[in-house]
Amino acid sequence: MTEAAPAQPRHPQLAVSAAIFRDDRFLLVRRARAPAKGLYSLPGGRVEFGESLDQAVIREVAEETGLSIEIVGFAGRREVLPSPVGAAGHYVIMVFAARWAAGEPQLNDELDDARWIGPDELAAFSTTEGLAELIAGARAMVGT
Template structure:
């Protein structure tokens, strides 16, 4: 018998701190959760999908970029009360830009290539500065 999965379970997601010429890519969410907030590109891991394949797929879907993954830069947990929906466990990776130019999908409405220490004034997802600092150490 296959167990039934409750709709109220944590969802696994991945994101990428992508570096190009010393700058970091940030994208702004066009939809909830976190509409209008700058974050790293990424998304949900599909059942049976290896983490790094999920990361490459999500980055390509959201930005059209190809990346080289360097390593895991930590983790974040987003609880339902923080964003009003869902429970997410997010594994952010450090990565390098390998090719392509940015073409955002409908989930995003803006992007910026910024120095990792030039984020002042932007509305960021919770914990993002610490993840970026860890990714910088890996790069």
């Protein structure tokens, strides 16, 4: 007997991510699991009940990459809607601009690659939709 896949939530899931800058480069990570498996994006994940957005992004970055960050500010949002050929869930992702504070990337099982790249290198990667615009906005906030 096969197990049925878990039912998708019937409401949007709130998530956070961080555009982390270290000097003039930012951290690009590749997702090892759905949603966005195989695409490069920013580290982050779901907000837990009772957790502030700042707490969530600091926790998610630490869990996924082992990095400590300093949040600069809110850089933008992205919404992923369910579709027959794409995402199975509905996500609202709050994106923050941040500066690297400490650590070197130590990936958990949600990611399978991490690279510090310059913004001009982004076009060479298969990324989640709208990533270039979010990086540009975050870069302006951080001042690199």
